[in-house]
Amino acid sequence: MSAGDSFLTTPFTFFASASSITRCGGRPVFADIDPATFNLSAPAVEQAIESQHPAKLKGIMPVHLYGQCVDADAFDALAAAHGLVIVEDAAQAFGATWKGRHAGAIGRTAAFSFYPTKNLSAFGDAGAVTTTDVAVGEHMKRLRNHGAARRYYHEEIGWNARMDGIQGAVLRIKLRYIEQWNQRRREIAANYDQLLQKAGLTGARGISTHVDASHPVALPATAAEAKHIFHQYVLRADRRDALRDFLHQRSIGCEIYYPVPLHLQQCFAYLGYKPGDFPESERACAEVLALPIFPELTEPEQQQVVAAIAEFYSN
Numbered sequence: 579m580s581a582g583d584s585f586l587t588t589p590f591t592f593f594a595s596a597s598s599i600t601r602c603g604g605r606p607v608f609a610d611i612d613p614a615t616f617n618l619s620a621p622a623v624e625q626a627i628e629s630q631h632p633a634k635l636k637g638i639m640p641v642h643l644y645g646q647c648v649d650a651d652a653f654d655a656l657a658a659a660h661g662l663v664i665v666e667d668a669a670q671a672f673g674a675t676w677k678g679r680h681a682g683a684i685g686r687t688a689a690f691s692f693y694p695t696k697n698l699s700a701f702g703d704a705g706a707v708t709t710t711d712v713a714v715g716e717h718m719k720r721l722r723n724h725g726a727a728r729r730y731y732h733e734e735i736g737w738n739a740r741m742d743g744i745q746g747a748v749l750r751i752k753l754r755y756i757e758q759w760n761q762r763r764r765e766i767a768a769n770y771d772q773l774l775q776k777a778g779l780t781g782a783r784g785i786s787t788h789v790d791a792s793h794p795v796a797l798p799a800t801a802a803e804a805k806h807i808f809h810q811y812v813l814r815a816d817r818r819d820a821l822r823d824f825l826h827q828r829s830i831g832c833e834i835y836y837p838v839p840l841h842l843q844q845c846f847a848y849l850g851y852k853p854g855d856f857p858e859s860e861r862a863c864a865e866v867l868a869l870p871i872f873p874e875l876t877e878p879e880q881q882q883v884v885a886a887i888a889e890f891y892s893n
């Protein structure tokens with residue numbers, strides 16, 4: 579990518595998805611999300627391309643948000659139709675698949691994060707990039723090593739972006755367990771679904787993304803083609819901020835990923851977006867709440883979380 583190129587992504591993601599575009603001199607262009615999965619909507623991307631004709635559009639960066647892959651088939655078709663590359667933000671999706679295709683092997687390149695909060699986490703900061711293109715792989719290896727394939731011979735200007743050995747050692751051991759940990763996350767998610775339904779907090783399963791006083795909670799939806807790894811278990815909740823405060827008062831960890839969509843971040847004001855441009859992303863920012871999820875979470879702890887949510891909505 580060169581200065582002035584644009585790259586399309588979702589406004590409902592962590593900041594780094596879009597800042598990675600600006601760091602390459604590119605201009606982020608946003609399209610709205612699918613309200614069921616919270617992932618970048620392929621039809622919205624298509625519409626953005628056809629109605630806005632973004633200048634020098636080079637590619638699309640879908641984000642496998644919360645551990646669920648985007649619709650890889652739809653993004654393949656978009657890339658082919660418009661001559662674009664797909665760069666995956668797979669930071670939250672180690673082990674996730676779409677029809678058996680792994681996150682990280684869907685686009686031309688992908689980036690993973692092993693930050694300590696991630697489902698596959700190191701002892702400190704770490705990450706990895708993947709590619710399906712051998713030449714790009716060689717380029718990545720040079721870039722991480724000050725642009726040199728051979729010591730002290732620099733073909734280009736890179737960085738020191740090598741993973742610390744200590745982080746690699748931790749990850750190498752954890753890799754043995756990641757499949758079972760991801761499976762455990764899926765079981766915990768299914769159990770939350772059941773407990774929340776039994777508590778009478780939800781509307782019709784999988785149909786509605788709407789919450790109101792009579793059905794205050796909407797469960798996360800998983801596409802049939804996706805193997806979700808539930809990096810996060812994220813609800814929509816009526817009176818979300820008050821529920822978050824209530825759970826925090828009871829020492830139940832919960833978090834809002836993300837309270838402000840990227841098109842309304844101060845640092846991106848120069849892009850010229852305004853409130854209302856991406857209504858589903860803005861609604862998600864106002865309604866989502868992530869409940870505790872990690873492989874060691876116990877059944878009684880899950881019951882405690884759901885009981886606290888039920889107590890909140892009984893008032």
Ligand SMILES: Cc1ncc(COP(=O)(O)O)c(C=O)c1O
Nearest residue numbers: 592594595667669691692693705
């Ligand atoms: C969706 C997404 N993209 C990018 C990142 C950035 O990862 P890192 O902090 O390891 O650079 C994160 C990490 O929080 C993320 O969740």
